[in-house]
Amino acid sequence: MPTLEELPHEQGFDNKIGVIDLETYTIDIDKNNYYKQSVYAGGLRVGDISTKYYIGDEGCENSVSLIKKMFDYIFKDGFSNYTFYAHNTGKFDSHFIVNSLLIKDNEYENYDVKLIVGDSNDIIELAIKRKKEKGSVLYKDKNNYGTIRIHDSYKFIP
Numbered sequence: 001m002p003t004l005e006e007l008p009h010e011q012g013f014d015n016k017i018g019v020i021d022l023e024t025y026t027i028d029i030d031k032n033n034y035y036k037q038s039v040y041a042g043g044l045r046v047g048d049i050s051t052k053y054y055i056g057d058e059g060c061e062n063s064v065s066l067i068k069k070m071f072d073y074i075f076k077d078g079f080s081n082y083t084f085y086a087h088n089t090g091k092f093d094s095h096f097i098v099n100s101l102l103i104k105d106n107e108y109e110n111y112d113v114k115l116i117v118g119d120s121n122d123i124i125e126l127a128i129k130r131k132k133e134k135g136s137v138l139y140k141d142k143n144n145y146g147t148i149r150i151h152d153s154y155k156f157i158p
Contacts, residue, residue, distance in 0.1 A: 018046035020084040020150065022067070022093045039063035039096050042070045046079055067100035071111070075130040080146025090122035090152035097126065097150070126150040 028036040043052040053066050060066040086093050101111040110131040116124045129147045
């Protein structure tokens with residue numbers, strides 16, 4: 001009987017990895033005792049580079065603008081095609097990210113978000129693409145900044 005043979009494979013190091021996190025606070029509790037949350041801070045780290053955003057910073061008037069500014073930084077500062085990990089994003093942070101990036105406005109209307117959803121309806125992966133503006137000189141060469149992926153680090157903990 002033939003057997004399967006493991007083929008040697010190249011081991012490599014993926015250095016296009018980062019972490020991302022959002023911090024929230026309770027702004028209201030409804031009649032069913034559900035907590036309504038809002039993002040007040042966000043940040044990311046890639047290698048030695050870290051950046052933080054807070055409500056009240058320039059361009060961060062509310063949760064939506066804070067998240068959009070953070071993702072604008074990711075795509076325009078060379079972190080496209082990276083994979084980011086965020087703890088418990090599948091059941092919490094991803095909802096803020098998706099809702100914020102899909103809100104259309106004059107400045108940020110170029111996001112495309114795709115979700116991979118697991119059996120328990122939690123988000124396994126977010127794939128986010130930011131398209132370049134049509135007036136951009138670079139638009140003709142390649143019409144997007146690339147795609148980032150966000151995975152839930154909670155899934156890696158036994």
